[in-house]
Amino acid sequence: MNYQIITEQSDLERVCHQAQQTDVVMLDTEFVRIRTFYPLLGLIQLFDGENLSLIDPTVFDDMSPFVALLKDTSVLKVLHACGEDLEVFQNAFGCTPFPMVDTQIMAAFLGHGLSTGFASLVSEYIEVELDKSESRTDWMARPLSVKQLEYAAADVFYLMPLYEKLLEKVNEAGWWDAAQQESDLxxxxxxxxxxxxxxxRDIKGAWQLKPKQLAILKPLATWRYKEAMKRDLALNFVFKEADLLLVARDAIKSSQQMEQEGIDSRAVRRHASRIIAMVKSAQQTPEDQYPEQIERLMDNPGYKQLFKHLKDEVKKASTKSGLATEFLASKKQLNQLLTWVWKKDRNPSVLPDVMQGWRLELMGENLDKLVK
Known part of the structure; x- marks a missing residue:
């Protein structure tokens, strides 16, 4: 497994240009996301079938050759379990790989669970055991060790034969178009x-608050989100979610009370005056401007029984298709369907996952008939 470390502009231009001459490339990233709001991109792995490049993005001011490759519609980009990679690309370069297919999704169309790991698939299809001990390493440290580099290189080197095996089987099973649809989704x-x-609305436990308390939580949550973005800090490193909920619930208006309630003293010292001002301001909100009570789907009468009927229908589709039930329709996707019917009056412009693409014919129409 030969690889080259790319740290010079001329080399970056060369390997990206070479990759653009091919029909398909393997891509992966290594990043760190512990205390920061945005992921820190530490390494990009690129394999075009001949050249395996480990691109160090920390040394480049101009990554436009790589961005051109990401946007080149004539080159299919193959990644594995790429949800977080997509966020990394979007944040670093303002775009995502297109067109793109995810081998974890391809494997799901062959009956594997949606969370099947790369090492597991490589072991099954390529009969190679990968060392994954470097998966939690610090990818922002320099220099990167030989072990780190070999680990990173293996992720795209073995992705190529895995993709080729999966592609053959997915085509045989007639799921290739669906795999592309799912990757786009x-x-x-x-x-x-x-x-x-x-x-x-995403604060855990927000549904427990009354509209008057939500009127306080709303500006607090907005402030925390914007503060996290501005300072590039993980949300809970700005102010813990549970503490935010506590302040809103009890309308806390003194730093002393915050500390008595066990709220982190550093957060109190830094933000107490700002938070207190927001609480006081929010308490002046007219009642007719309070946010609506957050209703949980599960509190709707008949939810449990209906959800069971939906799950039974998904199991039928699973038996018929050979696809895992959680891949066909997760709990979140079934709830999305119920929300679409109950709260959006089946608005055709915001279709739930089960009512579009490959899922629609397989089970979507039957699921829709079950929901009144």
Whole structure:
């Protein structure tokens, strides 16, 4: 397994140009995401079938040759379990690989679970045992060790024969178009605009709050989200989610009370005055401007029984197709269907996953008939 480390602009241009002459390339990234809001890109692995390049993005001011490859519609990019990689590409380069297919998704169309790991598939299809001990290493450290580099190179070197084996079997089974559809769906889910004014709805336990308390939580959650982006800090390193909920629930308006409630003292010192001001301001919100109570689907009468009927229908489709039930329709996707019917009046412009693409014919129409 020969690889080259790319740290010079001329080499970056050369390997990206070579890759653009091929029909398909293997891609992977190594990144660190512990304390930061955005992932820190430490390494890019690129294999075009002949040249295996380990690109060090930390040394380049101009990554345009690589961006051109990402956007080149004549070159299929193959990745494995690429949800987080997509976020990395979007954040670093403002785009995602296109066209793209995910080998984890391809494997799912052969009956594997949707979370089947790369090493497991390589072991089964290529009969090679990969060392995954470097998966949690610090990819921002320099110099990278030989072990790190070999680990990173293996991720794309063995991706090529794995992709070729899966492609053959997926084509035989008639699922290739569906695998591409599902890969596109993954991109659309991972790369979406987030409305900072609605992030309060994602706070765990927000559904327990009354509209008056939500009027406090809403600006607090928006502030935390924007602060995290501005300072490039993970949300909970700005202010813990549970503490945010506590402040909103009890309308806490003093730093002393925050500390008595066990809220992190550093966060109190840094943000107390700002938070107190927001709480006081939010308490002046007119009642007719309170956010609506957050309703959980499971609180709807008949939810449990209906959900069971939906799951039974998915199991039937699983038996018929040979695809795993959680791949066909996860709990989240079934709830998405119920939300679409109950709250969006079956709006055709915002179709749930099960009502589009390959899922529609397989089971979507039957699922839709079950929901009143």
């Amino acid at each position: 993954l991109v659309s889910k991972r790369i979406k605009d987030i409305d900072a004014n609605n992030v309060y």
